[in-house]
């Protein structure tokens with residue numbers, strides 16, 4: 001009747017959570033996500049780097065319960081665009097989430113269903129509140145792994161479809177040695 005409480009030690013240096021379920025996203029798993037398709041293809045041919053890994057401790061998809069997961073987002077760029085996570089709405093769209101940055105440097109792009117975007121810079125110690133209904137994607141703007149912890153309702157789920165198809169209305173690029181958040185030239189609302 002009662003579930004067993006759990007305490008685990010998250011390694012803040014590597015993001016590893018002992019006993020967690022690990023998933024790996026390579027560049028080849030992200031076809032169509034980056035603006036520079038030629039650069040994407042070249043990089044997939046030349047080693048297909050890991051873009052990010054997720055260590056998740058997840059419960060049954062029931063209302064009231066919580067999941068947590070670390071993400072290790074590697075440094076890199078496709079063309080001018082920094083490596084990012086696929087990004088998603090929650091399948092149950094009104095489910096919120098909390099992110100806590102542990103290591104490295106980056107930020108989060110958030111977006112409403114109407115395409116209004118926000119950029120929140122993140123460094124170790126930054127806590128980000130993802131309100132209900134906002135899609136979210138993290139971006140590594142540094143040159144070491146960007147590691148963060150996410151805590152989210154067990155019944156939130158993931159809806160990747162909309163973002164996979166349309167992307168975000170903003171993109172995060174490096175230009176003249178600077179990090180810039182600019183309009184996505186391919187965005188159609």
Ligand SMILES: O=C(CO)[C@@H](O)[C@H](O)[C@H](O)COP(=O)(O)O
Nearest residue numbers: 054069071085086087088150152
């Ligand atoms: O937001 C959540 C869970 O709701 C994070 O744990 C991400 O799932 C993870 O950072 C990978 O990103 P995606 O591939 O899921 O967009």
Ligand SMILES: [Fe+2]
Nearest residue numbers: 090097136152
């Ligand atoms: Fe999420």
